Amino acid sequence: MIHGVVTAAREAVVRITVRGPTGKQRRLNALIDTGFDGWLSLPAETIDLLRLPWRRRARALLADGSETIFDIYEATILWDGRPRRIPIDEANTSPLVGMVLLEGYEFNAQVRVGGAIRLKRLPRASGGD
Numbered sequence: 001m002i003h004g005v006v007t008a009a010r011e012a013v014v015r016i017t018v019r020g021p022t023g024k025q026r027r028l029n030a031l032i033d034t035g036f037d038g039w040l041s042l043p044a045e046t047i048d049l050l051r052l053p054w055r056r057r058a059r060a061l062l063a064d065g066s067e068t069i070f071d072i073y074e075a076t077i078l079w080d081g082r083p084r085r086i087p088i089d090e091a092n093t094s095p096l097v098g099m100v101l102l103e104g105y106e107f108n109a110q111v112r113v114g115g116a117i118r119l120k121r122l123p124r125a126s127g128g129d
Helices: 044-050
Strands: 002-006 012-019 025-032 040-042 054-061 067-079 082-090 105-109 116-121
Touching: 012 040, 012 044, 012 116, 025 044, 040 044, 040 067, 044 082, 054 082
Parallel strands: 040 082
Antiparallel strands: 002 012, 002 116, 012 025, 012 067, 054 067, 067 082, 105 116
């Protein structure tokens, strides 16, 4: 299970460890963003610090209707006690956890300052709907 907290700004935050290919790592707060359909976004400074390898460019439609082009890198994160290699979107915002990273988890939030955030792994779905 992954734990976090609701901040005074009413943001759901979890702590994530991100590691680059040289073994350098950073533990950081990341906001859960249910409107972000990616994995994890990081600012350019963190990407540079960890020396994350560049993989490709992508295009995204933002909430305001505008379109943007951004770079995608790769990193290993510690997620629910396990290392996971994932794509990292470069964005000049606070680190954001997207819905793809939350896939397969139940998300519970006590929405008040200091409220608990819990991400619990769901049991694997059995085949045959």
